[in-house]
Amino acid sequence: xxxxxxxxxIALVVIAGLLMLAPMLWVLALSLKSNAALMADTNAVxxxxxxxxxxxxxxxxGQVFRWIGxxxxxxxxxxxxxxxxxxxxxxxxxxxxxxxxxxxxxxVLLGLAVPEQAVIIARHQLFSWAEWxxxxxxxxxxxxxxxxxxxxxxxxxxxxxKELDEAAMLDNASRFTVxxxxxxxxxxxxxxxxxxxxxxxxxxxxxxxxxSATNKQMFTLTVGIASxxxxxxxxxxxxxxxxxxxxxxxxxxxxxxxFQKYIIQAVAGAAGR
Amino acid sequence: xxxxLTLALLLAACGPAKDDRTTLTIQRFFGACEAQYGxxxxxxxxxxxxxxxxxxxxxxxxxxxxxxxVENIVFWPGYDQLTAQLASNDAPDLVTMHGSVISDYQAxxxxxxxxxxxxxxxxxxxxxxxxxxxxxxxxxxxxxxPIDTWAPLWHxxxxxxxxxxxxxxxxxxxxRNPQELIAQAQQFRQRTGKPYFVxxxxxxxxxxxxxxxxxxxxxxGDLFADPRKANFRTPEATEALRLFKxxxxxxxxxxxxxxxxxxxxxxxxxxxxxxxxxxxxxAFDAAAQKDGALAGGYAVVPYPQLYPQRDATFADGHNWxxxxxxxxxxxxxxxxxxxxxxxxxxxxxxxxxxxxxALRAVIDSPEWRALPHRDALARLATAGTPxxxxxxxxxxxxxxxxxEAAAAISGAKPIPQALADMERRVNDIxxxx
Amino acid sequence: xxxxxxxxxxxxxxxxxxxxxxxxxxxxxVPLGMGMWLSTTKGDLFGVEAxxxxxxxxxxxxxxxxxxxxKNTFYFVLLTVPALTLIGLGLALVLNTPARWATxxxxxxxxxxxLSVTVVTLVWRLVFLPDGGLLxxxxxxxxxxxxxxxxxxxxxxxxIAITTIWWCIGLPxxxxxxxxxQVPRELYEAAALDNAGRWTTLRRITLPAISRTxxxxxxxxxxxxxxxxxxxxxxxxxxxNNATRPIVLFIYETGWRQWELGYAAAAAQVLFAMILxxxxxxxxxxxxxxxx
Numbered sequence: 001x002x003x004x005x006x007x008x009x010i011a012l013v014v015i016a017g018l019l020m021l022a023p024m025l026w027v028l029a030l031s032l033k034s035n036a037a038l039m040a041d042t043n044a045v046x047x048x049x050x051x052x053x054x055x056x057x058x059x060x061x062g063q064v065f066r067w068i069g070x071x072x073x074x075x076x077x078x079x080x081x082x083x084x085x086x087x088x089x090x091x092x093x094x095x096x097x098x099x100x101x102x103x104x105x106x107x108v109l110l111g112l113a114v115p116e117q118a119v120i121i122a123r124h125q126l127f128s129w130a131e132w133x134x135x136x137x138x139x140x141x142x143x144x145x146x147x148x149x150x151x152x153x154x155x156x157x158x159x160x161x162k163e164l165d166e167a168a169m170l171d172n173a174s175r176f177t178v179x180x181x182x183x184x185x186x187x188x189x190x191x192x193x194x195x196x197x198x199x200x201x202x203x204x205x206x207x208x209x210x211x212s213a214t215n216k217q218m219f220t221l222t223v224g225i226a227s228x229x230x231x232x233x234x235x236x237x238x239x240x241x242x243x244x245x246x247x248x249x250x251x252x253x254x255x256x257x258x259f260q261k262y263i264i265q266a267v268a269g270a271a272g273r
Numbered sequence: 274x275x276x277x278l279t280l281a282l283l284l285a286a287c288g289p290a291k292d293d294r295t296t297l298t299i300q301r302f303f304g305a306c307e308a309q310y311g312x313x314x315x316x317x318x319x320x321x322x323x324x325x326x327x328x329x330x331x332x333x334x335x336x337x338x339x340x341x342x343v344e345n346i347v348f349w350p351g352y353d354q355l356t357a358q359l360a361s362n363d364a365p366d367l368v369t370m371h372g373s374v375i376s377d378y379q380a381x382x383x384x385x386x387x388x389x390x391x392x393x394x395x396x397x398x399x400x401x402x403x404x405x406x407x408x409x410x411x412x413x414x415x416x417x418x419p420i421d422t423w424a425p426l427w428h429x430x431x432x433x434x435x436x437x438x439x440x441x442x443x444x445x446x447x448x449r450n451p452q453e454l455i456a457q458a459q460q461f462r463q464r465t466g467k468p469y470f471v472x473x474x475x476x477x478x479x480x481x482x483x484x485x486x487x488x489x490x491x492x493x494g495d496l497f498a499d500p501r502k503a504n505f506r507t508p509e510a511t512e513a514l515r516l517f518k519x520x521x522x523x524x525x526x527x528x529x530x531x532x533x534x535x536x537x538x539x540x541x542x543x544x545x546x547x548x549x550x551x552x553x554x555x556a557f558d559a560a561a562q563k564d565g566a567l568a569g570g571y572a573v574v575p576y577p578q579l580y581p582q583r584d585a586t587f588a589d590g591h592n593w594x595x596x597x598x599x600x601x602x603x604x605x606x607x608x609x610x611x612x613x614x615x616x617x618x619x620x621x622x623x624x625x626x627x628x629x630x631a632l633r634a635v636i637d638s639p640e641w642r643a644l645p646h647r648d649a650l651a652r653l654a655t656a657g658t659p660x661x662x663x664x665x666x667x668x669x670x671x672x673x674x675x676x677e678a679a680a681a682i683s684g685a686k687p688i689p690q691a692l693a694d695m696e697r698r699v700n701d702i703x704x705x706x
Numbered sequence: 707x708x709x710x711x712x713x714x715x716x717x718x719x720x721x722x723x724x725x726x727x728x729x730x731x732x733x734x735x736v737p738l739g740m741g742m743w744l745s746t747t748k749g750d751l752f753g754v755e756a757x758x759x760x761x762x763x764x765x766x767x768x769x770x771x772x773x774x775x776x777k778n779t780f781y782f783v784l785l786t787v788p789a790l791t792l793i794g795l796g797l798a799l800v801l802n803t804p805a806r807w808a809t810x811x812x813x814x815x816x817x818x819x820x821l822s823v824t825v826v827t828l829v830w831r832l833v834f835l836p837d838g839g840l841l842x843x844x845x846x847x848x849x850x851x852x853x854x855x856x857x858x859x860x861x862x863x864x865x866i867a868i869t870t871i872w873w874c875i876g877l878p879x880x881x882x883x884x885x886x887x888q889v890p891r892e893l894y895e896a897a898a899l900d901n902a903g904r905w906t907t908l909r910r911i912t913l914p915a916i917s918r919t920x921x922x923x924x925x926x927x928x929x930x931x932x933x934x935x936x937x938x939x940x941x942x943x944x945x946x947n948n949a950t951r952p953i954v955l956f957i958y959e960t961g962w963r964q965w966e967l968g969y970a971a972a973a974a975q976v977l978f979a980m981i982l983x984x985x986x987x988x989x990x991x992x993x994x995x996x997x998x
Contacts, residue, residue, distance in 0.1 A: 006904070009796075009799075009800045010800060013796075013797060013800045013811060014811070016815075017811045017814045020814050020817075020875075021814060022833075022840065023829045023830060023832075023833050024829060026829075026832060027828075027829050027832055057308045063305075063307070084725075085729065086726065088722045088723070088725060088726065089722060089723040089726035089727070091722055092719060092720065092722030092723035093723060096716070096719035096722060098716040098719040098723075099716065099717070099720075100720075101720075104727065108727075108730060111730060111735075112985075113981075113982055113985040114738060114978070115929075115977070115978060116933070117933065117954055117957060117974045117978060117981075118737075118738060118741055118974055118975065118977070118978035119733070119734060119738055120737075121741055121961060121970060121971050122736070122737035122738070122740035122741045122971075123733060124357075124751075125751075125967075126732075126736070126740075127361065128357075128362075129361075131361050131362045133357065133361040133363060134358075134363055141729065141732075141733065142733050145729045145730050145733035145734050147730070147734075150726055175719065175722075179722070200820060203822065204820075204821070204822035204823065206822065206824060206936050207936075207954075211353075211962065212357075214354040214357045214358055214363075215345060216347070217345075221822070222823070222825075223824070225822070225824040225825055225828060226824040226936075226940060227348045228828075229828055229831070229940050240308065242828075245825055245828045248822070248824075248825050249821050252820050252822075253817060255820075256816075256817060256820045260813060263820065264876075264880050267819070267876075267877060267880065268880045268881055268884055353963060356751055356962065356965065357751065359751075359752070360751040360752050474857075475836075475854070476856070476942065476945070478945075529836045529837070529857045530836075530837055531835075534835070534837045534838075538837070666964065666965070668963075669959075669963050669964045672963075676946075676947070676948065679945070679946060679947070680859075680948075683859075683946070683947075685859050685946065685947040702964055705748070705969070
């Protein structure tokens with residue numbers, strides 16, 4: 001951009017940036033106070049007596065770790081699953097001929113228009129009949145059906161010059177070898193985008209884990225933090241709750257700070273399509 | 274080959290030891306307090322619903338090493354989850370269930386009858402109080418083991434009452450009709466500068482419903498003459514809402530506090546009377562032993578009778594029920610019964626929470642009477658009144674009633690409109706059972 | 707020409723797409739059809755009791771609570787989408803520079819987007835709490851009584867909207883940044899040569915150049931915010947006085963609280979129809995953009 005910056009605009013944006021940070025800093029401050037002090041008076045935040053006791057309590061007896069573990073398993077599982085399925089299907093749609101290929105691709109694309117709400121009730125019934133709730137497969141499988149991945153990979157494969165395929169096939173390579181050895185390595189950028197997007201989506205998913213993982217042991221982190229908020233007696237105390245929130249937000253924020261560029265690219269790329 | 278064998282041995286050694294014990298899955302609400310009570314087995318030292326329940330379960334596990342106990346804590350009230358679990362054949366062995374909800378699950382055959390089971394562990398229906406027995410009895414059969422009966426109460430900060438001149442002969446002065454209530458509340462406000470009532474009114478609807486039901490019942494108003502049809506547009510219902518709207522309009526109650534803020538607020542001395550249930554008696558009594566706004570000045574009484582027709586308070590109760598599960602083994606079934614027997618033996622400990630015991634033997638015992646404030650609460654055994662057993666979906670109804678009552682009381686809606694909406698929504702639920 | 711070449715010998719090629727298609731059919735096609743069927747039934751989580759044709763839908767359109775949720779959802783979209791779009795555009799315009807300070811600010815503005823809804827609601831409840839929340843503490847410091855946003859039927863939805871804007875502002879900002887970076891430099895150089903002022907450049911050059919992205923952002927945000935669920939479920943329980951209940955929360959409560967699965971499925975179909983219309987609009991815009 002060549003225009004000079006409007007100082008007023010910049011000042012406004014800086015103030016907005018501080019406002020963006022304020023809630024998170026507030027939660028951090030509350031998490032460093034003892035539950036007893038906060039019970040007596042929430043203004044106690046400012047009296048300077050900070051403590052790490054809430055974090056110690058989490059480390060000692062935190063269900064948060066179990067939740068994080070579940071989230072990791074589900075998110076990684078879904079990411080790997082989507083990458084595998086979408087890459088295979090993308091190659092198939094982009095490069096191979098088979099009867100019905102065009103129709104099937106259009107149908108998959110139409111799937112992009114189907115929101116979660118239209119299918120979640122029926123999915124829940126299906127898994128109930130299969131008696132398969134409260135399991136990792138139940139949390140992972142629905143996410144594997146998202147058409148976005150197939151769409152992305154198909155576009156990407158299409159963009160690769162066909163000469164590469166033909167060169168490999170001159171050596172009598174099978175379709176699968178062409179896929180595996182020649183083309184797939186060229187799709188790493190798309191894989192990264194798709195992988196990150198899927199991981200984020202799986203990590204933050206709320207409604208499906210809420211109704212499928214009803215057993216406390218199977219809670220993902222997102223559902224676990226929700227359960228803490230809805231707890232009738234809220235016996236754990238405000239400081240402890242805030243520490244939980246920090247624990248829940250921190251992993252993904254740290255990942256974000258390290259992989260910012262890729263994450264932003266992934267989310268923007270996904271939405272732009 | 275050797276590598277493979279070594280790996281296999283290593284894997285076998287590193288794997289978790291196979292647990293052959295019988296598994297007993299107990300599902301309950303009452304909150305999570307593992308941070309404080311995760312390892313406690315001394316039930317006598319535990320306080321509060323969460324603490325005592327956790328301690329009892331821990332103790333049972335310690336005393337029964339041949340049973341592996343899986344404790345599922347659900348966020349209150351846990352029925353969304355339970356329903357989803359039952360729909361996918363993932364039922365726990367025992368689950369806590371309110372008396373008002375039992376008929377919904379019983380009608381669909383989702384819980385097991387206990388007529389034959391309870392005598393096996395030495396507990397007969399006659400051993401329970403009338404209220405407790407009524408909670409689990411449908412059409413002559415028993416569908417669970419009662420844990421307690423609970424009701425909303427007036428928890429009083431005697432220090433503030435004294436300051437307001439509302440203590441006589443060591444006992445709190447209570448209103449005998451709505452006019453006295455307003456007069457005393459205003460006097461309280463004048464002399465202490467604080468609102469008379471403390472209520473957890475935000476994000477909370479149960480409290481509104483309990484107040485509403487109680488004062489309609491006291492006027493002998495009939496909300497569910499036909500259990501399948503609600504009738505809320507009555508003078509009694511209007512009066513019940515009018516009373517609380519008046520209290521709200523005159524600033525005689527705290528506002529905008531959610532449940533935990535109200536609890537903390539009462540203990541800080543935000544007001545004179547906290548409208549909440551039996552489960553807080555133990556906690557407040559403990560707070561009164563320490564320094565603070567409640568120090569040495571805590572009393573609790575059932576809702577005063579404000580209308581001459583009847584002395585009644587809306588009540589409900591907690592019970593253990595056993596969901597039907599064709600895959601449950603006889604050993605698991607036996608383990609569940611053992612837990613029920615253990616729990617019944619610790620009924621007195623549970624009653625330290627403040628809930629009314631379900632067992633007659635405990636309620637009549639001198640130990641229970643000696644617990645602080647219990648003699649004042651004994652009246653609940655007769656005044657506690659649940660909704661008729663035939664009313665189904667009481668929990669969704671409670672939410673609807675509470676939402677509309679809250680709207681009327683805060684002035685968002687005129688009372689006749691709120692009652693009409695309440696009635697329409699509740700009948701909508703009941704018609705589409 | 708492609709179809710003429712596809713022959714029986716090519717069936718094995720379909721094996722590549724088969725795994726995905728199995729999941730696609732099982733998790734999208736079948737549930738979609740089942741959902742439509744369920745919406746014509748009366749039943750609960752334990753089973754279907756009877757087929758009731760379209761009576762669920764007639765009941766929905768006569769149900770004041772459902773109609774209110776539709777109104778609430780539209781109101782919420784109105785509160786959030788213009789704000790998200792315009793603020794996102796403003797931020798992108800100011801932060802479209804490689805300077806260090808801009809990078810830091812961009813990081814801050816996108817950070818909230820990676821959090822889950824449950825963390826966001828926990829954080830913002832502690833901002834809005836009238837008894838010790840961040841806003842309450844500030845109000846009291848300024849000598850005023852704290853406003854109970856979430857308990858006020860008129861302020862609750864705006865409060866949830868503010869929470870959502872805080873949460874979602876990253877995406878529009880990033881999309882606009884990408885679009886701004888596509889604008890050819892020659893256009894700006896030409897404008898500078900003509901001595902065009904800052905506002906004129908903005909109006910005549912920048913905005914028209916990113917107009918497709920602008921429409922895209924609006925449509926994407928409309929689709930996203932139609933699906934409002936977690937924030938009201940956790941922050942206000944749909945209240946006070948039903949003021950913050952959106953359609954998705956209605957579906958959840960009807961299906962899993964009131965045990966009326968058929969009715970909930972019908973509401974889900976209505977929402978689907980609304981989103982479909984918005985999604986088709988997005989597709990039309992995107993394909994026109996692609997054709998350019």
